[in-house]
Amino acid sequence: MTFFNRISKSSASTNSRNGNRDFVLQNPEYIKDLAAFATDLTNKNHYKAVWIIEMLAETHPELLIPFIDSICGIAAQYKHESAIRGISRTILFLSTSKKISLTENQQEKFIETSLDRLIGVDKIAPKVFAMYALSHFAKTQDWIKEELQIIINKDFANQSAGYKAAAREVLRKINR
Known part of the structure; x- marks a missing residue:
């Protein structure tokens, strides 16, 4: 079975996703193909590669260093709900990793994408991941604090309990 078939036939089950992740970790020569698969929006299964x-x-961000520019370039364009959730978590993990350093351009792209997710019509999970990523960037870029406060306060009353809990935590962090 080819690597692409392996991903295409995978499911959202934990065992399936973990199996694909472990396969890539044991065969790092496939990371380039994985990144190409995940960033190819014309492939109907791209979201399955985003899962990996x-x-x-989350666990090995340094393996993605050669592909961060590609991820930055495509992150805002995902439309599949599962890809949006996955890329939002990817942005959070890459943004907060102590193992890698994002360039200024990469940070700008991730900030822009996170702001778009936060104010967009996405589901709650991508919004929460975007909030957390933005609160991390707010440590070094003060303007983000004000933007976050405005967005969170504007949306707060109409959001779910999960969003509200995350919003309170983010507001506490940025107001320290």
Whole structure:
């Protein structure tokens, strides 16, 4: 079975996603193909590759360093709900990783994408991940604090309990 078939036939089950992640970790020569698969929006299964990218970003972000520019370039264009959730977590993990350093341009792209997710019509999870990523960037870029406060306060009353809990935590962090 080819690597692309392996991803295409995978499911959202934990075992399936973990199996693909472990396969890539044991065969790092496939990371380039994985990144190409995940950033190819014409491929109907791109979101399945995003799942693996997300898992790698969480535990082995250094493996993604050569592909961060590609991820930055495509992150805002995802439309599939599962890809949006996965790329939002990927941005959070890459932004907060102590193992890698994002360039100024990469940070700007991730900030822009996170702001778009936060104010957009996405589901709650991508909004929460965007909030957390932005609160991290706010440590070095003061203007983000004000933007976050405005957006969160504007949306707060109409959001879910999960969003509100995350929003309170983010507001506490940025107001320290």
